[in-house]
Amino acid sequence: MDEKHLRKLLQEFKVGRKDAEAVLAELKSLPYRDLGFARLDTHRALRCGFPEVIYAPGKTDEHLRALVKEIRRDHPEKFLVTRLEAKRAARLRKKISGLTYFPEARLLTGKISEPASKNYIMVISAGTADFPVAREAEITAKVMGSRVKTLYDVGVAGIHRLLDSVETIQKATCLVAVAGMEGALPSVVAGIAGRPVIGVPTSVGYGVSFAGLTPLLTMLNSCSSNVAVVNIDNGFGAGFMAHLINTAR
Amino acid sequence: MDEKHLRKLLQEFKVGRKDAEAVLAELKSLPYRDLGFARLDTHRALRCGFPEVIYAPGKTDEHLRALVKEIRRDHPEKFLVTRLEAKRAARLRKKISGLTYFPEARLLTGKISEPASKNYIMVISAGTADFPVAREAEITAKVMGSRVKTLYDVGVAGIHRLLDSVETIQKATCLVAVAGMEGALPSVVAGIAGRPVIGVPTSVGYGVSFAGLTPLLTMLNSCSSNVAVVNIDNGFGAGFMAHLINTAR
Amino acid sequence: MDEKHLRKLLQEFKVGRKDAEAVLAELKSLPYRDLGFARLDTHRALRCGFPEVIYAPGKTDEHLRALVKEIRRDHPEKFLVTRLEAKRAARLRKKISGLTYFPEARLLTGKISEPASKNYIMVISAGTADFPVAREAEITAKVMGSRVKTLYDVGVAGIHRLLDSVETIQKATCLVAVAGMEGALPSVVAGIAGRPVIGVPTSVGYGVSFAGLTPLLTMLNSCSSNVAVVNIDNGFGAGFMAHLINTAR
Amino acid sequence: MDEKHLRKLLQEFKVGRKDAEAVLAELKSLPYRDLGFARLDTHRALRCGFPEVIYAPGKTDEHLRALVKEIRRDHPEKFLVTRLEAKRAARLRKKISGLTYFPEARLLTGKISEPASKNYIMVISAGTADFPVAREAEITAKVMGSRVKTLYDVGVAGIHRLLDSVETIQKATCLVAVAGMEGALPSVVAGIAGRPVIGVPTSVGYGVSFAGLTPLLTMLNSCSSNVAVVNIDNGFGAGFMAHLINTAR
Amino acid sequence: MDEKHLRKLLQEFKVGRKDAEAVLAELKSLPYRDLGFARLDTHRALRCGFPEVIYAPGKTDEHLRALVKEIRRDHPEKFLVTRLEAKRAARLRKKISGLTYFPEARLLTGKISEPASKNYIMVISAGTADFPVAREAEITAKVMGSRVKTLYDVGVAGIHRLLDSVETIQKATCLVAVAGMEGALPSVVAGIAGRPVIGVPTSVGYGVSFAGLTPLLTMLNSCSSNVAVVNIDNGFGAGFMAHLINTAR
Amino acid sequence: MDEKHLRKLLQEFKVGRKDAEAVLAELKSLPYRDLGFARLDTHRALRCGFPEVIYAPGKTDEHLRALVKEIRRDHPEKFLVTRLEAKRAARLRKKISGLTYFPEARLLTGKISEPASKNYIMVISAGTADFPVAREAEITAKVMGSRVKTLYDVGVAGIHRLLDSVETIQKATCLVAVAGMEGALPSVVAGIAGRPVIGVPTSVGYGVSFAGLTPLLTMLNSCSSNVAVVNIDNGFGAGFMAHLINTAR
Amino acid sequence: MDEKHLRKLLQEFKVGRKDAEAVLAELKSLPYRDLGFARLDTHRALRCGFPEVIYAPGKTDEHLRALVKEIRRDHPEKFLVTRLEAKRAARLRKKISGLTYFPEARLLTGKISEPASKNYIMVISAGTADFPVAREAEITAKVMGSRVKTLYDVGVAGIHRLLDSVETIQKATCLVAVAGMEGALPSVVAGIAGRPVIGVPTSVGYGVSFAGLTPLLTMLNSCSSNVAVVNIDNGFGAGFMAHLINTAR
């Protein structure tokens, strides 16, 4: 609903092509579709370059199916369902064709195209247990349209494994650093890289890792200035942010 | 210390222009300068595009002066001292000429040049009390070389003040949203904008705002996917991140 | 046990219609009924306009049945059992007739009458997952006797969905705003409305939403002055409060 | 900016009394006044029945003076400055006449008129140290236009002091219960009263009262259903809510 | 190992009835019995008037059986196993005769004798869900040898139920007040009673009751001076303390 | 207001010695005195055996003076003002004669008499910095009328200092154990003693002692069953409880 | 990659035995082996004297098998898998021979040799429920090659059980003290011993033991200076540290 559209609308009203009621309706009509159980924000693709992402937990199979169909009407391939358990994905794929599912990342999407740009995001993770969250960031960014390189299992207790890839790290447009336990990886990565690092704390650990709170606090206190942080286990958000940073305006 | 330099070094050794001891020394020589009381990371400008930023608290006047001089040797104008109290800034400016000080932002720098690109960062803040932190983000990004637009005092209790600027918000390359108390601003801004938003919680508030913890948690839980967060009152970090995002590779 | 009653009692004693023992007994007799396993506060309907509400968790089926029967003796239709699981509700309805059960809200009641007044409460929720709590508030207020309008799935990440209903919001006597994750909805709603808003944080979210603690803190820090808050997931309490506010003295 | 106004605007445009630019401007013009250092929400009196309340901390004397003058232009008597220290109030009253200051409540206002309605709010506090917060609630509600009765220093350790006033409690339209330390007062008051109770935790106490966190948690867990809670020491918010509840639509 | 015993030992050594090795051994022999998997503190009955109490969780059935037998050798009836699940109790009672089990209190003991003294402990609880913890305190004190009176389901939301028993409360030697949710009961009870009150917070509640943390904090902040507190759900500890207080030296 | 009094009152009414109004007034008259700024609970001495204790913080000198005078009217010697700073005590003692002040304990009282009973409380503290809190417990119990023995500076890092006094510990009627830092003292003391131990955590320590929270948690988790706990630094409460325990009914 | 190796490499390059590419490759080659799903830090045995320890949770059976085989190639007997459930251990031992499993400690290793040195570590635990964690420390230190003595079930509530072993405690090279609940054991042990004590908090307890947080805080606040602490339930880490301390350089 931009200014240009508004001018046109006013013009149509003036010349009588639309009456007052019609204009009022349009001025009020909001860019979402009411599905009864949900209000789908159809305007988001215009605003954000990607349709509304569906967060699976707490939705019935039926609602999920309806939402996927509704979104695919406008965006047959570029869509995303997050935190979808394997069993539910299987049920959904029986009913709807053309869906791709990534089990570790718990993501459902259409198909992923080869990105045009050579610019790439680098997703780095600390331990093998952080893999699912790192993978969620990786696949999200790919679905959005970014090129992604990965470097997994390079925790700071054996810093040389990270130092081996300094050059690839330094050439990335943007980085995602995923770590549980003490969460020190983003600081070290950001010290090496000269580009933005999105830190993703994971709930991997025990005792005073407090289900990810400790790595979250660690990352927020980073002595490197080029680190910003998302919620615990939020691989999706990190991949989304990284894609936006990777695709310069 | 890149590969090219290493090849050259090896070549000089082979042809006898440098002996083993010299090569060893250089291979080991690390890109920092030991000032006795501190190890200045002189390599950072190469790695990150900006020399090491000086965090003023806990440093003596004398050390501060030495560090500023040392950095200005290589970077006469592009440098930054953060969280510097007005009194200390005044003392420093008596000893060293050519320094600019921004009192609300508590930043000391050289001079700020007009940015070449039309791309801009938008810094938005919720209340008048959030101004110093927003200002710190704004000045930091300007010193780094970015164009910045601002929209201050537009808290969510009067959402229409924010909606008035939708267009400017939607055209920014990147946004910084600064808020204390309930910290809802970044979510709302990110819902409107289609670009990355860096949330900065501030310690403004009382009672269960817990000196900024509550807005921090709010921002990390944002239902908008394009939000990442920095530490409480860390306007500098947000401005730094925003600048990196604004300057596409 | 008001003053009028006391005067009458004293008079009866003086004229000999009641002896000292009888008066003492009555002065001491407290307005509750001891069921052995519980002390039913039968006086509450007089004090609060609604009989004691039964909180189901931790009570045996047998005790629940006894309590429902006991309350229905005085209030055949106006009663409420909260947090009752579907299975237990089914077992109860086999034994006692005339009960209505709302599965999402987990509420059991008698029947809901059409309210006399045109005044209405508005219940607004942020996401689809907040529905059960919002529904609990809605049904509670209806059972109490209030008219209720609802607006569900209008989170702040797509603020236009909320703005579409500004007029209905502004005409409500009182509002209930239900939100998990960052919990920003009540602030925004309260900024639009000129009437009291009861914020209900929900345990919807993950990571640092801390099972509802974060939206709770957000709501308590609201920069809008017309927000008060109830416990996490306490849709019942919010509906109860809203009904009391809706029914002016 | 209601529908009626919009229809009139469109009509004026159609008949040529206003051109497209003027209509666009008006459609966009937002109901706030930009004072440079702040955006005054002038529309709030229409929305909420009371002009924007000024929170004094973090504002310069000069800005405070400007804001007070600006608001008094439209509302010479009905306005409120909160958390204003006595010294600052004195300085302000030297520059602007017709101001009333309440030192314990730290409130500045115009003058308080006798309320028309017999309905009253009851403000109850637990200890002598809770007085300033209770007083802030009391004065706020009076400034808004409500009748207020008070009952101070009636903590639950001597419950008979509270029971003495049962009748007055039960006749109030709405109650504010202020308590620090263990914060049990609102539960007990709400058990007696049949109307909404706004609980206000105070930072009075030591050790594990955690500057008001404990009474806050206590109140949120109240076993009485007619309690909602505001932030620690937020007497203003409680008085504001109570006034809205007291003045039925 | 008191002074008298020591003198005797020294004497026996001097007159040659015991040699140096024997004295050394006895001086070192500590009053516990090493069962291999545990070190039973057999001296405790002398020190504390009751043998070591067995905390069941984390012990195998076999170990439990051995410990019960070992203790019963010296104390056939006065012993206690706490937090014992019903199934385990049943298995144990198949192997060992003469055991009494209290299912709600999860306590296993020998038999409870009629106490000699008329002095009594009063155990008071707030809600029906607090019953198991209150019962644990009640049975513990009875097993120890105290007379106990109870008053259950008298939460502060209906304060008149408590006031009905003022006299019995005021005649108790010591009181145990058990409450979850907001935990206000001990303060009110202590305000009425003139004797020590042991507060027991329970994990009954939801949301910000934090599994009993909130009532714990409430009780520690009690404005009544005659309240001390034990761990969440620690009915056993409260009953134990109450018994010690009830039995004057 | 006991039953006997009630019978007498009714009788007087019947025989016409008192009319209905007088009886009503008396039935309602509550046992406190309204001083305007406070409601003095004059009934407490009957209920608890000691008049209301005055908590000094947050009270003006004038109010404090009035309260002390009011209480001394009925109890010339047995009264207590807590947390009174030395300067305020000095000012008070200039205006009122016959007051004794204990500077470390910050307590003001009348005079302390020699206790009749040989039963004694033992107050034990861990470090020299815990002295003020231990002293507050000691003086409080003495003012109440108990005999007190003390054992200060016997922290668990040198356990032999504690073991030296085993006999005196074991003969006490009741014990108060005061400790900051790790707060292990009450557990060890309770293991030695067979009587009730009141644990008092202090705010002595740094880092993760969290101003007394850590020793508080330690004490609540005591593996000794005969420990109950009061708020951080609450020496007064501990002394009060100990006195009640020491004076058997 | 030490200096000597570097000199040799440079020499080989100079005399032409290796070309620039080979030298570059070697300079960059990092001492780990990429197994696809993990990067095994093969260099660690050189750095730390023990190969990389495998943390079992979150790894598939297949990956675990591969990792064990890979490590055993270089270290047939000296290796360790931690937190391995009994069922998984059984499956693994079916596929690979020569493995020893300790069920309580949940450790898998090769075989444990008799240590050469007479120096010993002492592992002490407070309660029977702390046994698994103490056992994990014990076995870890033995696998590493240390002699270990143990003293289990000697909690501070019966301090004499600990005092019985003073001499053995004082002769240990290093001590591990394991405790849940109030966690006071390390302080007392450290007060007796003159050597380093590693405190291990366990998650044994309930209520405000907060799954081990309370004993952790207790130990960090120890008034004994010779205590350092590891994460909750981290018996492995404590055993590892103790072994390093026991084996003097």
Next chain:
Amino acid sequence: MDEKHLRKLLQEFKVGRKDAEAVLAELKSLPYRDLGFARLDTHRALRCGFPEVIYAPGKTDEHLRALVKEIRRDHPEKFLVTRLEAKRAARLRKKISGLTYFPEARLLTGKISEPASKNYIMVISAGTADFPVAREAEITAKVMGSRVKTLYDVGVAGIHRLLDSVETIQKATCLVAVAGMEGALPSVVAGIAGRPVIGVPTSVGYGVSFAGLTPLLTMLNSCSSNVAVVNIDNGFGAGFMAHLINTAR
């Protein structure tokens, strides 16, 4: 009070050189000296190899002086006063000669001798602001008798500054790693070193560094197994532990 001494004592008693009273007295006499205000643990030098360390806060100048003199009677040079402010140190040094004061470390001692052994401790710190705590560890270890090497200002944001000293790190007997903010340094150091690392979190930082809580949690969650942790800012404890580790039995 060892076995040998006990045998001798018994012998003297048998042969009549000592009578029963004398033996009893000696058996009871505990190895501390009661100074009235404190119980000096004179036995500690025997137990721990170093006399009791004096923690200055909360002690009067007079008491401090007495304690220093008392300890120096037995240990003229080997003693330590911690956390002593410069002003107090100056006053003390006016009264007692032969004292050395280290202002940043806030330590007072006698004189530091050259250590005999070549074994050394390495103290490493992250930022310039961590210097005082690192220095406290350094001086403590030196006073105890250890050789110490230092590496200051080598935070993980510029990891190459640390890597420069790999060899010195790897040859240390034991390491102390001091860091505030995100506290990642000990993990990285421990990954490089093969010896025990004592992590010391500092209160350096702002926002969610929570005065050192975040680096503390980071260090406790270290993915390196050779890290144990002491309290926030506890440089003394770390230096003490490091010295004990450095001096093999």
